[in-house]
Amino acid sequence: MTGPDTGAADAAGTPVTVLIADDDAVTRSGLRTLLSLQPGIAVIGEAADGVEAVEEARRLRPDVVLMDVRMPRRNGIEATRQLLSRSVDADGAAGPPKIVVITTFENDDYVTAALGAGASGFVLKRLPVRQIAEAVRVAAAGEAILFPAALGRMVTARPLRGAEALPKAALTVREEEVLRLMATGLSNPEIAQSLAVSLETVKTHVGNVLTKLGAQNRTHAVVIAYESGLVVPGFTG
Known part of the structure; x- marks a missing residue:
């Protein structure tokens, strides 16, 4: 993967580092370009599927993974669960990154499963990039990204299996x-x-x-x- 885009990082403090996981190369490229122009954000890597997302997250140790859910080899739900299954890495480094699910539809049944696996929240791909960037910052600060009405509709329409x-x-x-x-x-x-x-x-x-x-x-x-x-x-x- 290519190195970080830090040109637009907030000079007043350490930028929030982000890994973008999405199987669509155009989407990854667009998000990387746009997020890198946002203050306080540094995109440090990309992943094209869930397996690569886990590998790259453990190698690069971003603050936040912007995780698509429908990806080959391993979907975003399983990747989220795997990344969050350990409180610290084997070498004693800091805990896992925050996960923000990024999806096309509010009623995506995969989103509730990802949230149940421990994701901090979700954003829609159609949102303005400044709102996606703010969601990344909020997640990095340890807060949740909640859309109560949308979340309620999703859970009601398709509850998690075995909840x-x-x-x-x-x-x-x-x-x-x-x-x-x-x-x-x-x-x-x-x-x-x-x-x-x-x-x-x-x-x-x-x-x-x-x-x-x-x-x-x-x-x-x-x-x-x-x-x-x-x-x-x-x-x-």
Whole structure:
């Protein structure tokens, strides 16, 4: 793979490094060119299928993998699951990259499976590149990229196979409330304001929710909430 495009990186700080995984060469080239012009983004590699995505991600160690789902040899779901299966690399390096699924359709049934595998969120290929770049930055910062209405429609239309029911007894009333607000797309500060509690309290509740549900991140927790029926499409808090 070719080297990083760092010309447009944010001079004020370290750029977010990105690996683009898509089986369409034109799409990869276009995304690479456009993202490299965005401030604070450095595209450091490409992959043409899921096998190569895993190999290149482990070799280059990007902050974020922009992952297509329908790819040959290994699809984006399995590649996501494989990349996120280890908390640290064998040599003790930092943990796996954040995964942002990039897809053509909002109702792509593969997307919910990728989110269930631990992807931080998803973006549509038709979005303006500045929005895709912002999604990359948000994921790199450890936040989720949630589109509650679209996510709700996808999960309702085609639930994940083998999805476990929400262990409601394990969650406190407050934790269920926080999970419902997470599903509307609210950030931690917004949840704190809505519930009139401190930000640290919300962070504690969110951490408890993720642990009790066995969720890898906020997006995965919201997928579980929709599939369990705790949250239904159209819920606004």
